[in-house]
Amino acid sequence: MKILTASQIKEADKITMNNQEISSEDLMERAATQVFKEIHERLQGADIPIKVFCGVGNNGGDGLVIARLLLEHSYKVKVFIVNYSDKRSPDFLSNYDKIKNLSNDWPVLLKGEDDFPEIAMGDFVVDAIFGIGLNRPLEGWVAKLVNFINKSSAFVLAIDMPSGLFSDKVSEEEDAVIKANFTLTFQTPKLVFFLPSTMDYVGEMQVLDIGLDRAFLSEITPSAQLIGRQEARSLYNPRNKNSHKGNFGHVLVVGGSYGKIGSVVLATTASLRTGAGLSTVFVPKCGYEIMQTSLPEAMVMTDENYEMITDIKTDLDADVVCFGMGVGRDKSTIVAFKELLKKTKKPMVIDADGLNIFSENNELLQYLPENSVLTPHPKELQRLIGEWTDDFDKIKKVQDFIRKYRLIVVLKGAHTFVFEQGNIYINSTGNPGMATAGSGDVLSGVISGLISQKYEPLFAAVLGVYLHGKSGDISAEKSSYEGMISGDIAENMGLAFSDLLSENKTNPGSD
Ligand SMILES: NC(=O)C1=CN([C@@H]2O[C@H](COP(=O)(O)OP(=O)(O)OC[C@H]3O[C@@H](n4cnc5c(N)ncnc54)[C@H](O)[C@@H]3O)[C@@H](O)[C@H]2O)[C@@H](O)CC1
Numbered sequence: 408m409k410i411l412t413a414s415q416i417k418e419a420d421k422i423t424m425n426n427q428e429i430s431s432e433d434l435m436e437r438a439a440t441q442v443f444k445e446i447h448e449r450l451q452g453a454d455i456p457i458k459v460f461c462g463v464g465n466n467g468g469d470g471l472v473i474a475r476l477l478l479e480h481s482y483k484v485k486v487f488i489v490n491y492s493d494k495r496s497p498d499f500l501s502n503y504d505k506i507k508n509l510s511n512d513w514p515v516l517l518k519g520e521d522d523f524p525e526i527a528m529g530d531f532v533v534d535a536i537f538g539i540g541l542n543r544p545l546e547g548w549v550a551k552l553v554n555f556i557n558k559s560s561a562f563v564l565a566i567d568m569p570s571g572l573f574s575d576k577v578s579e580e581e582d583a584v585i586k587a588n589f590t591l592t593f594q595t596p597k598l599v600f601f602l603p604s605t606m607d608y609v610g611e612m613q614v615l616d617i618g619l620d621r622a623f624l625s626e627i628t629p630s631a632q633l634i635g636r637q638e639a640r641s642l643y644n645p646r647n648k649n650s651h652k653g654n655f656g657h658v659l660v661v662g663g664s665y666g667k668i669g670s671v672v673l674a675t676t677a678s679l680r681t682g683a684g685l686s687t688v689f690v691p692k693c694g695y696e697i698m699q700t701s702l703p704e705a706m707v708m709t710d711e712n713y714e715m716i717t718d719i720k721t722d723l724d725a726d727v728v729c730f731g732m733g734v735g736r737d738k739s740t741i742v743a744f745k746e747l748l749k750k751t752k753k754p755m756v757i758d759a760d761g762l763n764i765f766s767e768n769n770e771l772l773q774y775l776p777e778n779s780v781l782t783p784h785p786k787e788l789q790r791l792i793g794e795w796t797d798d799f800d801k802i803k804k805v806q807d808f809i810r811k812y813r814l815i816v817v818l819k820g821a822h823t824f825v826f827e828q829g830n831i832y833i834n835s836t837g838n839p840g841m842a843t844a845g846s847g848d849v850l851s852g853v854i855s856g857l858i859s860q861k862y863e864p865l866f867a868a869v870l871g872v873y874l875h876g877k878s879g880d881i882s883a884e885k886s887s888y889e890g891m892i893s894g895d896i897a898e899n900m901g902l903a904f905s906d907l908l909s910e911n912k913t914n915p916g917s918d
Pocket residue numbers: 417420431434435436438439462463464465466467469491492496536537538539540541542543544545546566567568593
């Protein structure tokens with residue numbers, strides 16, 4: 408699902424009104440009706456106090472339509488107008504008239520702190536104060552109102568965006584921003600919903616299709632894309648019946664040191680569970696028996712050295728080389744890595760200490776084959792590209808970095824981002840249970856397993872991240888966030904594939 412900027416959405420609104428010959432008021436009615444339906448479906452006429460806070464722009468206009476529809480269905484609704492400005496939008500004004508005609512219980516005008524209403528624990532608050540029109544941080548009593556709503560224990564539903572959250576830049580820590588329990592957003596999710604510094608304001612998120620112009624939406628180049636099941640499935644390459652293991656490639660995993668052979672076991676298991684035809688590992692001598700015993704499906708080659716990798720002597724022409732897990736940063740390992748880089752022509756997958764070696768030896772990056780995949784977590788990324796001021800600055804710096812070295816970067820997080828030049832793919836699967844030792848080793852194995860099966864490295868990264876997250880979700884269902892371990896993520900890869908390929912799901916852009 409495409410993620411558009413505020414100005415792209417405004418353009419889509421305009422083109423839709425033009426092509427469908429509808430007014431902006433009609434579009435507002437359509438959008439707000441979708442919200443009403445969602446609320447109605449969940450509340451089923453329940454007698455809970457609903458407090459709708461409306462700004463005086465079009466987000467506030469949405470709030471007024473939602474309130475009107477709720478009143479028409481006999482909900483207990485109170486409307487508060489957050490009168491932050493004398494400039495009211497025309498669609499706000501016409502809907503203000505409509506609601507006044509409907510009920511004797513007129514909207515309450517809020518002009519300052521003294522007017523704040525009581526918000527009780529069981530209340531249902533609708534936040535329709537600001538949407539994508541926000542152009543500066545909230546100030547004065549409006550900021551105080553937002554903090555007042557946040558302090559209440561009411562359930563807060565944000566319309567389009569949590570008020571106070573910018574759509575295209577990061578809010579400062581001291582800014583007042585609604586902390587929603589749920590956000591119903593129009594047509595496309597916004598990038599800030601997925602950034603580490605802003606995602607917590609959004610709560611659970613659902614996208615409502617408000618029927619914006621299909622042709623425009625399919626043609627426009629997005630700032631990023633959300634990868635749900637449908638998008639992941641479109642990347643899947645079905646297998647030919649007439650195949651043998653040679654068709655699915657050969658992964659070479661190079662890693663491990665004394666006490667850290669487990670990371671290689673995890674990555675290699677994951678590569679095989681993802682469908683690699685063959686997997687060979689290259690480990691220090693201390694890893695030989697561990698590998699052969701714990702993973703008989705893998706072939707094992709060893710270094711001369713017992714404890715660490717010092718010389719990667721192999722003529723194996725693997726389809727992909729995965730390097731870095733548990734490998735350490737000894738001088739001799741760095742020399743061996745440099746030699747490996749120089750002789751490898753096909754894209755590689757680099758994780759963990761492989762990334763740290765690059766951070767400390769920048770000059771080695773030039774030897775990395777084009778289209779290689781780096782899989783850092785935020786700390787590893789910072790060591791690699793330097794500090795950033797905020798999440799948007801980070802995106803810019805990653806783009807500069809991958810343009811320079813022609814790479815793919817998989818930035819791991821609650822929402823893992825896959826960066827290619829000029830594009831971002833944001834993953835929708837995964838859960839907090841995956842913050843567990845070895846989960847990154849499994850991911851590099853999964854991506855390597857897909858590359859060996861002739862997936863383009865970019866698509867291997869995007870699909871691999873999706874399947875890894877899905878397998879994590881399946882593992883959490885079986886064993887809970889706390890009880891799951893990363894070996895489960897590797898073991899359940901098969902179920903993640905089955906889920907991807909099952910017929911009975913239709914929810915695009917989400918899971
Ligand atoms: N036809 C359309 O364009 C549609 C718009 N819709 C709604 O309209 C929203 C956008 O509406 P608007 O563009 O009117 O913008 P908002 O309602 O988000 O904000 C209203 C106005 O407040 C002013 N403002 C911005 N920041 C401020 C601040 N910190 N303090 C005081 N004033 C500030 C700006 O002049 C802005 O235009 C969307 O988020 C969505 O909810 C929906 O009804 C769908 C259709």
